Ligand SMILES: Nc1ncnc2c1ncn2[C@@H]1O[C@H](COP(=O)(O)OP(=O)(O)OP(=O)(O)O)[C@@H](O)[C@H]1O
């Protein structure tokens with residue numbers, strides 16, 4: 177048995193009276209993609225923001241590599257090699273790929289000057305691995321396509337040794353070709369043993385990219401399942417009705433048989 181990279185155990189957080197995340201437990205193994213699904217407001221982003229250090233849970237525990245982890249800030253998260261790629265990507269539009277990759281963490285020469293040549297060389301090296309077709313090293317990232325921008329954001333996380341990657345809607349607003357490119361990137365990261373939490377509203381993407389899913393509803397976990405053990409309809413039933421199919425493991429938010437019988 178391998179130790180999970182991440183175990184989030186019985187996590188709760190409330191905003192005012194709203195239980196945004198209510199006793200949720202999920203885990204993530206090396207080389208695995210776990211999809212977080214649920215309606216708008218289900219609590220997906222809030223759960224993930226606890227892992228990325230943007231929010232602090234009211235109760236519950238996070239283990240990294242089997243050991244209790246204290247994550248009170250994005251800096252703490254980074255010290256555990258947790259990197260987050262938000263949908264907005266947080267790229268500086270007027271700068272090129274290399275400048276974005278090293279933004280705030282620039283490489284310098286022995287004399288302390290920003291070392292553009294070395295940053296470009298490093299960028300070419302990592303992009304060569306992640307997205308070999310990428311050629312626009314001297315263009316500002318605003319001139320790149322959505323998928324190319326996505327690959328710059330992923331390269332940045334990977335360069336700084338992400339082991340746990342959080343992706344919030346990575347393929348939203350991407351075309352078919354671009355989505356395929358991001359899918360290939362994710363495959364590559366899995367081979368390198370990264371664990372990925374992926375938030376997505378696209379069932380098709382989820383089945384294609386995820387090894388397991390965790391479905392949330394009203395802040396609670398409806399259930400978890402291997403994607404090979406459930407159908408599209410099963411997953412829609414989990415998202416919409418909170419109904420846990422036979423192939424899934426129910427969570428505290430799953431409808432009970434009595435309610436379903438009514
Ligand atoms: N900072 C906050 N202050 C108050 N309420 C919040 C805050 N962040 C989230 N919430 C509430 O917590 C609940 C969960 O929100 P969250 O953003 O986690 O949902 P989500 O599943 O990511 O939805 P979406 O699919 O729309 O992104 C919602 O009811 C939301 O209004």
Ligand SMILES: [Mg+2]
Pocket residue numbers: 220221222
């Ligand atoms: Mg969200």
